[in-house]
Amino acid sequence: MSKNSWQSSLKDYEKFVVDRKYDSEYLRRVGLHSNLLDIINRYPKGRLLDVGCGDGWMFRHIKGFEYHSCDVTEPADRKFIEEGRFSLQDIRKLSYESDSFDIVVASLVLIWFSEIELAVEELCRVTDRSNGSIIVALVNPYFYRTGDVDTDGNFKITADLSKDFIIKDHKISGLVGPFSYYYRPPYKYINLFLKNGVHLKNIFDWFIDIDDYNSEVSNRENSKIRRTGKVPLFTFMEFSYSGTQTNFKPK
Numbered sequence: 160m161s162k163n164s165w166q167s168s169l170k171d172y173e174k175f176v177v178d179r180k181y182d183s184e185y186l187r188r189v190g191l192h193s194n195l196l197d198i199i200n201r202y203p204k205g206r207l208l209d210v211g212c213g214d215g216w217m218f219r220h221i222k223g224f225e226y227h228s229c230d231v232t233e234p235a236d237r238k239f240i241e242e243g244r245f246s247l248q249d250i251r252k253l254s255y256e257s258d259s260f261d262i263v264v265a266s267l268v269l270i271w272f273s274e275i276e277l278a279v280e281e282l283c284r285v286t287d288r289s290n291g292s293i294i295v296a297l298v299n300p301y302f303y304r305t306g307d308v309d310t311d312g313n314f315k316i317t318a319d320l321s322k323d324f325i326i327k328d329h330k331i332s333g334l335v336g337p338f339s340y341y342y343r344p345p346y347k348y349i350n351l352f353l354k355n356g357v358h359l360k361n362i363f364d365w366f367i368d369i370d371d372y373n374s375e376v377s378n379r380e381n382s383k384i385r386r387t388g389k390v391p392l393f394t395f396m397e398f399s400y401s402g403t404q405t406n407f408k409p410k
């Protein structure tokens with residue numbers, strides 16, 4: 160199993176995601192963190208696993224859950240490692256017992272490796288089959304690294320979306336990495352989860368509010384990637400063994 164190059168790049172990534180010189184800090188705070196926290200906080204305060212936890216931002220924001228975390232590489236924060244019950248693990252072969260968690264979260268994780276089938280099987284295995292849920296956040300597969308934004312804010316797709324592909328030397332914002340990025344259309348993710356016995360409970364996309372983005376970010380000297388609000392940036396999916404559909408209204 161390839162572990163990608165997260166082992167050598169996580170330290171750079173941890174610094175990058177909180178650096179207000181770059182627009183990623185804004186996009187993650189406004190688009191990723193706030194949506195994930197809204198979703199998580201609608202659940203009863205049970206056992207929560209944050210798979211591919213990165214720097215552990217989620218631990219610092221959620222309250223009342225029995226939080227556990229794992230990743231293929233160690234985050235820098237020693238306090239988080241201890242208090243966030245961190246362990247080194249590959250999502251494709253988790254050491255947790257089956258049915259161990261009420262909520263399993265995989266935030267921006269499933270796009271970085273091969274053998275996605277094993278990862279989804281493992282996520283479903285460690286989630287409590289009586290009524291557990293899995294929350295997945297992805298960069299929207301159709302609009303991440305598949306083309307470019309023009310000066311009118313239109314997104315031109317140049318990749319062939321009919322086939323899976325891998326970008327081997329992907330650097331986040333052209334700076335952090337290189338990583339391998341795996342393109343798979345959303346239906347493939349959804350079907351894999353369904354195959355493992357969970358129901359799709361909720362799915363929505365998050366779009367950049369370009370006026371807000373421009374007022375907060377456009378003067379950041381290192382935010383050079385052209386963005387648009389016309390296509391989604393993040394996609395959120397909730398799967399559950401209980402099958403009750405939610406009517407969650409995205410922001």
Ligand SMILES: C[S@@+](CC[C@H](N)C(=O)[O-])C[C@H]1O[C@@H](n2cnc3c(N)ncnc32)[C@H](O)[C@@H]1O
Pocket residue numbers: 162163165166169210211212213214216229230231232248249250251265266267268271272
């Ligand atoms: C883009 S970061 C996301 C971190 C965090 N979940 C967040 O929301 O900010 C991707 C994370 O996935 C982890 N990762 C990559 N491949 C993995 C694997 N096979 N098993 C577990 N974690 C993995 C990386 O080490 C990294 O911390």
